[in-house]
Amino acid sequence: MTDKTLTYEAARDELVEVVRRLESGGASLAESMELWQRGEKLAQICQGFLDGAKAQVAQARPAPTED
Template identity: 55%
Template sequence: MVKRLEAGGLSLEESLSLWERGEALAAVCERHLAGARERVDRALASVEEPGEDR
């Protein structure tokens, strides 16, 4: 997508469509990253809890 946008030669409609698709993909990636952060935070919290046997 980026290469096509940077190459130019697209109509405004095509450029906007690619841009919107990129934004949607970025949002999906952000959700996946947030989920991964939550899992890591939970794992770290369970290891750091005092009184837990390891």
């Protein structure tokens, strides 16, 4: 699955795994850097989904009226 075809849930689950691996402390420095970079990318993907959902909710809400 490429980054462009990841669902929010898949990106979130992979991010959780990246964080778990980083927190375990067993990775080399090089591997930790790769994990960190992957985690940053996954966080951006998740944030994009959340921003899109927020925009859809805002668009679906009726505009506030002045009394």
